[in-house]
Structures are given as structure tokens and as C-alpha cells.
Amino acid sequence: MKPIAVVVHGASGKMGQEVVKAVGREPGMQVVGAVDMKPAEDTLAIPGSSARVPFSSDLDQILSCTKPDVMVDFSLPAATNAALPVAARHGVNMVIGTTGFTAADLDEMSRLAQQYKTGIVVAANFALGAVLLMHFSKIAAKYFDFAEIIELHHDQKIDFPSGTALATARGMVKSKGHPFCLPAAEQGKTASGRGTQIDGITVHSVRLPGFVANQEVIFGMAGQTLRIKHDTINRECFMPGVVLAIKDVLKRPGLTVGLEALLNLQEA
Numbered sequence: 548m549k550p551i552a553v554v555v556h557g558a559s560g561k562m563g564q565e566v567v568k569a570v571g572r573e574p575g576m577q578v579v580g581a582v583d584m585k586p587a588e589d590t591l592a593i594p595g596s597s598a599r600v601p602f603s604s605d606l607d608q609i610l611s612c613t614k615p616d617v618m619v620d621f622s623l624p625a626a627t628n629a630a631l632p633v634a635a636r637h638g639v640n641m642v643i644g645t646t647g648f649t650a651a652d653l654d655e656m657s658r659l660a661q662q663y664k665t666g667i668v669v670a671a672n673f674a675l676g677a678v679l680l681m682h683f684s685k686i687a688a689k690y691f692d693f694a695e696i697i698e699l700h701h702d703q704k705i706d707f708p709s710g711t712a713l714a715t716a717r718g719m720v721k722s723k724g725h726p727f728c729l730p731a732a733e734q735g736k737t738a739s740g741r742g743t744q745i746d747g748i749t750v751h752s753v754r755l756p757g758f759v760a761n762q763e764v765i766f767g768m769a770g771q772t773l774r775i776k777h778d779t780i781n782r783e784c785f786m787p788g789v790v791l792a793i794k795d796v797l798k799r800p801g802l803t804v805g806l807e808a809l810l811n812l813q814e815a
């Protein structure tokens with residue numbers, strides 16, 4: 548069978564380089580082109596092989612000459628938003644890992660996918676363990692009234708709480724149907740010196756060199772606690788999710804947000 552042809556947008560970035568490596572070694576898929584701001588050369592070497600593929604800052608030109616099935620994007624929201632209509636016009640499916648989109652950005656992705664009959668998978672976290680942590684936390688949320696989250700990331704991460712911590716907390720509250728309970732001393736207060744409060748869940752954000760992305764959700768009730776924890780040691784952790792999305796997006800027209808549907812996780 549013909550391999551799935553992939554173009555990587557943001558190919559010189561930390562995630563883009565990991566995607567080039569992962570797709571390059573995955574049977575049944577192939578990197579056919581790469582795009583980034585200022586490529587030093589007009590071809591990019593694929594690690595672990597002798598292959599070189601066209602590399603340019605001109606997305607339109609790369610898509611015209613390589614005709615990929617899927618474009619994987621790890622760049623910046625503004626760069627993704629500019630790339631979206633170009634890729635859609637070429638009928639290219641998209642796997643988007645860039646974070647920081649607004650609701651209006653997601654609406655536009657959905658509109659483009661419908662108009663050009665393509666598939667778009669956008670996920671703020673491609674680490675399958677983190678997606679499962681969020682799912683298990685939604686299940687546990689129904690049974691506990693108290694919960695806190697500790698998220699630990701590398702010192703270059705500027706936003707806090709992390710997008711994953713926010714999504715976890717919001718998912719837990721939605722599943723529960725009402726806010727969690729704060730400790731008695733903090734009830735009625737909108738802010739806490741201990742962390743960011745999201746509907747009764749205090750989120751503690753740690754930023755230190757040495758971490759990649761880690762999160763623990765701790766539930767408490769009289770006489771017992773339940774801890775659900777996910778740790779990563781390098782960016783390879785995101786690649787099984789990216790590879791899954793590249794295969795799945797071909798069968799999934801329209802916009803899919805998050806990996807839950809790809810993993811057949813029912814709404815908890």
C-alpha cells in the first residue's frame with residue numbers, strides 16, 4: 548500500500564524535529580516535505596535514512612510539489628491560522644499540535660474542513676497517558692468532593708496553569724455537574740495563595756529545569772485519597788499520539804478536537 552505522505556509545518560522546532568524523526572521511522576508513512584520560517588538549506592535530511600525532502604518557508608509551493616495526504620503542524624497559533632486555508636485549498640488533512648487557539652480559531656478550522664471536505668485533528672496534548680489521566684479523573688470526579696491538581700513543567704513554559712491542567716479541571720467539574728468543595732478556611736474566597744482556583748479545584752503550577760510535562764490529580768475524602776499521575780521524560784511521549792492522529796485523520800472528515808474520540812473513550 549502507498550505510504551501516507553506527510554508534510555511537517557514548523558519542522559525546525561523542538562516538536563517538529565521529533566515529528567520528522569517519528570514519521571520517518573514509522574512503517575506506512577513518509578515525510579515528503581518540510582516547512583519552517585528560514586530553512587538553512589532547500590532540503591531537509593530525514594534522520595535514520597539517506598533521504599532528503601524539499602524544505603522551504605513557502606507552504607503553498609511545498610504542498611504543490613509534494614502533494615501530501617497530511618500536514619502535521621507544531622508552530623505558533625498565528626502561523627497555523629495562516630497555514631490552514633492554504634492546506635485546505637490543497638485538500639490536505641491536518642494534524643495540529645500547536646496550542647493557544649481561541650474558540651473562533653476552532654470555528655474557522657471546522658468551517659474550512661467542511662468547505663474543503665478534509666479532516667482536521669487538533670489536540671492540546673498528544674501524550675496518550677495524559678489523555679487517559681484526564682479520562683480517569685472525570686470518572687473519579689463523580690465520587691469525590693475534594694480535589695487538587697499539581698502540574699510540573701520545564702522552566703521555559705510561560706503559561707500557567709497549563710492547558711492540560713485547565714482542561715482536566717474543567718472536565719472534572721463538567722463530569723461532576725457542580726463545583727468541588729474548597730477546604731473550610733478558603734470557602735467564600737475567590738483567590739488562594741496556594742494556587743489557581745478553578746471551581747473548587749486548586750491547581751499548583753511548578754516550573755523547574757529538568758521537568759518536561761507532569762501532572763498529578765489528587766482526590767480526597769474522609770480516610771482516603773486517590774492519586775492519578777502522569778510523567779513524561781522527553782518529547783518522544785507525544786509521538787504515538789501524533790502517529791495515531793496521522794492515520795486516523797484520513798478516516799475522520801471535519802474537525803475533531805482532542806484524542807478522546809480516536810481512543811474510543813466515551814464521555815465520562
Ligand code: NAD
Pocket residue numbers: 556557558559560561562563582583584585621622623624625626643644645646647670671672673674785
Ligand atoms: P518551537 O518554538 O521549538 O517550534 C516552533 C517552530 O515553528 C519553530 O521552528 C518556528 O520557526 C516555526 N514557525 C513559527 N512561525 C512559522 C511560520 N509562519 N511558518 C512556518 N514555521 C513557523 O516550539 P515547540 O516546543 O516545538 O512547540 C510548538 C507548539 O506545539 C507550541 O504551540 C507548543 O505549545 C505546542 N506543543 C503541543 C504539544 C501537544 O501535545 N499538542 C506538545 C508540546 C508542544
